[in-house]
Amino acid sequence: SAVISQKPSRDICQRGTSLTIQCQVDSQVTMMFWYRQQPGQSLTLIATANQGSEATYESGFVIDKFPISRPNLTFSTLTVSNMSPEDSSIYLCSVVVGGEQFFGPGTRLTVL
Amino acid sequence: GQQVMQIPQYQHVQEGEDFTTYCNSSTTLSNIQWYKQRPGGHPVFLIQLVKSGEVKKQKRLTFQFGEAKKNSSLHITATQTTDVGTYFCAGINTGGFKTIFGAGTRLFVKA
Numbered sequence: 001s002a003v004i005s006q007k008p009s010r011d012i013c014q015r016g017t018s019l020t021i022q023c024q025v026d027s028q029v030t031m032m033f034w035y036r037q038q039p040g041q042s043l044t045l046i047a048t049a050n051q052g053s054e055a056t057y058e059s060g061f062v063i064d065k066f067p068i069s070r071p072n073l074t075f076s077t078l079t080v081s082n083m084s085p086e087d088s089s090i091y092l093c094s095v096v097v098g099g100e101q102f103f104g105p106g107t108r109l110t111v112l
Numbered sequence: 113g114q115q116v117m118q119i120p121q122y123q124h125v126q127e128g129e130d131f132t133t134y135c136n137s138s139t140t141l142s143n144i145q146w147y148k149q150r151p152g153g154h155p156v157f158l159i160q161l162v163k164s165g166e167v168k169k170q171k172r173l174t175f176q177f178g179e180a181k182k183n184s185s186l187h188i189t190a191t192q193t194t195d196v197g198t199y200f201c202a203g204i205n206t207g208g209f210k211t212i213f214g215a216g217t218r219l220f221v222k223a
Contacts, residue, residue, distance in 0.1 A: 031209075042200065043155065043213045058210075092154060101145065101202075101211060103154040 002027055002097040004104035012110045013083055020079045021107045023093035028073035033094040037106070043092065049076045083111045116203050118214030126222050131188040133217035135201035142206045144177055144184045149216070150197040191221045
């Protein structure tokens with residue numbers, strides 16, 4: 001299994017600012033995934049982060065808007081840059097361990 | 113691109129009634145997973161199906177994977193109020209590693 005923690009758990013931000021979300025896993029994993037879940041919606045994959053290489057972004061998501069760091073096998077950060085109200089969402093990091101996908105508790109972001 | 117469609121979007125049941133949610137993929141899947149998300153919580157892994165025609169049971173929950181590996185269902189027998197939440201299917205297409213989530217079915221159970 002895997003235990004994932006995220007910081008912050010929630011934040012309220014002003015438009016035009018940036019927020020960095022941290023994700024810590026209790027075991028070493030090759031890939032970490034970042035998802036977005038807008039209110040009442042499903043999960044959308046933002047990017048896949050591998051340690052030692054640039055993240056792979058899904059269609060509709062770009063590095064300038066969502067820069068990701070992956071400095072080691074247990075940690076990753078996602079930055080939401082130049083925020084607008086449309087970025088209000090829950091951001092979740094996720095890993096796959098033993099064939100099971102585990103999610104962090106999420107970061108609830110509100111942009112005013 | 114690959115799409116995973118899930119129906120119904122919502123389901124209201126009386127406690128004790130059965131519930132089923134269905135999932136269909138536009139492409140053949142290498143496996144399908146099911147998750148439950150309680151209100152205010154994060155998705156929690158329930159099960160993974162890999163084999164064509166596979167059926168797995170967890171107490172009152174029955175999961176099926178279609179013969180063509182393009183559809184799946186989750187059936188809950190005799191729902192309880194603790195079953196409330198959103199149930200997501202998620203598929204990984206053959207040769208891929210990315211999990212694509214269905215839209216989810218939100219279950220409401222009235223006591």
